[in-house]
Amino acid sequence: MHSLLIPIVALSSLASASKQKPLGNDASSNFIQSSIYGRNLDISSLPEPVTLPPSFRYQEEDESLFGGINTFAHLEFTECTKSENSGTFDIGIVGHPFDLGVTYRPGARFGPNGARQGARRLSPAVGYDMDHPGVNPFRDWAKVTDCGDLENTPFDKLVAIHELEKGMKAINSLKPKNESAADAVRLITIGGDHTITLPILRALHSTWGRVAVLHFDSHLDTWDPKQLGGGLTKQSEVNHGTMLHIAHEEGLLSNNSNMHLGSRCTLVDKHFDLNNDLRCGFSYIRARELDKLGVDAVVKKIVERVGDEFVYLSVDIDVLDPAFAPATGTIEPGGWTTRELLAIINGLADAGLKIIGSDVVEYTPIYDNAAESTGIMVGQIIYEILHWMIKVPVKKPKA
Numbered sequence: 346m347h348s349l350l351i352p353i354v355a356l357s358s359l360a361s362a363s364k365q366k367p368l369g370n371d372a373s374s375n376f377i378q379s380s381i382y383g384r385n386l387d388i389s390s391l392p393e394p395v396t397l398p399p400s401f402r403y404q405e406e407d408e409s410l411f412g413g414i415n416t417f418a419h420l421e422f423t424e425c426t427k428s429e430n431s432g433t434f435d436i437g438i439v440g441h442p443f444d445l446g447v448t449y450r451p452g453a454r455f456g457p458n459g460a461r462q463g464a465r466r467l468s469p470a471v472g473y474d475m476d477h478p479g480v481n482p483f484r485d486w487a488k489v490t491d492c493g494d495l496e497n498t499p500f501d502k503l504v505a506i507h508e509l510e511k512g513m514k515a516i517n518s519l520k521p522k523n524e525s526a527a528d529a530v531r532l533i534t535i536g537g538d539h540t541i542t543l544p545i546l547r548a549l550h551s552t553w554g555r556v557a558v559l560h561f562d563s564h565l566d567t568w569d570p571k572q573l574g575g576g577l578t579k580q581s582e583v584n585h586g587t588m589l590h591i592a593h594e595e596g597l598l599s600n601n602s603n604m605h606l607g608s609r610c611t612l613v614d615k616h617f618d619l620n621n622d623l624r625c626g627f628s629y630i631r632a633r634e635l636d637k638l639g640v641d642a643v644v645k646k647i648v649e650r651v652g653d654e655f656v657y658l659s660v661d662i663d664v665l666d667p668a669f670a671p672a673t674g675t676i677e678p679g680g681w682t683t684r685e686l687l688a689i690i691n692g693l694a695d696a697g698l699k700i701i702g703s704d705v706v707e708y709t710p711i712y713d714n715a716a717e718s719t720g721i722m723v724g725q726i727i728y729e730i731l732h733w734m735i736k737v738p739v740k741k742p743k744a
């Protein structure tokens with residue numbers, strides 16, 4: 346109570362002082378009179394409920410930054426797996442709370458909610474930014490929604506992966522809201538460990554066919570299950586280091602246009618890992634090459650390789666240096682900065698690469714710091730990907 350009174354007293358004495366002794370000319374006097382210092386501020390006279398002045402208010406449908414139930418960037422929630430919601434949105438943010446496929450630190454199942462917490466400061470009401478002049482990706486041609494998280498069992502890895510695939514297929518079968526702009530809904534998935542890319546690619550295959558995977562990751566994730574996990578059981582074969590190998594074996598990947606970006610991992614074998622990676626249709630740009638090439642040359646190399654193919658973007662946040670993304674399962678020092686990653690994604694959007702879907706995976710909130718550095722960064726990456734999808738509407742291949 347006491348602390349509340351002090352500023353009010355201070356403000357009123359300032360106000361009366363300015364009335365008695367106007368500062369300078371009339372203009373500056375009017376300026377002060379029209380500011381909060383020119384009035385006798387009396388909290389008891391404020392209208393109930395207290396509301397912000399119009400310049401600070403969001404549109405009627407917006408939640409305030411702290412009001413309502415938390416969704417990604419305060420977007421509307423849609424039950425995207427339900428067929429009755431066909432034609433109601435164009436781009437969905439969907440969570441996969443799954444981490445049964447990790448080899449080191451567990452906990453990525455809490456990533457989707459952590460990312461929503463990290464994205465609290467983003468909102469359709471303040472959707473413009475200085476790097477994308479004139480574009481608010483939440484209020485452009487596309488209706489963007491938060492689809493919530495997909496059900497999956499914590500008791501059985503293979504069943505869970507099947508459930509994720511089923512959920513993604515259900516969403517993928519919906520018609521978009523703006524069919525004149527794009528003829529399929531597109532999804533940005535929040536992981537979850539990196540295993541989830543496999544059920545996603547399986548679900549998208551019927552719509553897009555083989556896709557070029559742009560894989561931002563410190564690791565290769567094309568390891569042969571026999572090499573990583575020993576191939577002991579079906580359960581052990583599928584994990585967050587083998588899913589791209591399996592996706593290749595299943596014919597889900599482009600023959601020769603896939604790329605790893607930001608690679609710098611340890612290898613199990615002197616030759617086998619890289620040979621198998623090449624066999625799976627990947628080339629790579631190592632993390633350390635960025636310093637010599639620069640962002641523009643990296644973008645150019647990617648564009649030349651991918652060309653006109655449909656692109657699936659998979660961002661494992663361990664592509665970043667642990668300084669920027671400490672809250673992840675399998676850390677590798679020596680990675681890219683957040684600014685470099687965002688600039689590369691922005692460059693790919695400007696080049697018009699045809700992005701058909703995306704995921705941002707391996708965020709494990711329990712290892713984040715008190716400043717939520719990693720969670721906020723995940724939100725920002727998704728915002729950048731959203732700009733890409735808005736900029737490049739994609740048509741399905743003709744049957």
Ligand SMILES: [Mn+2]
Pocket residue numbers: 539562564566585661707
């Ligand atoms: Mn990975």
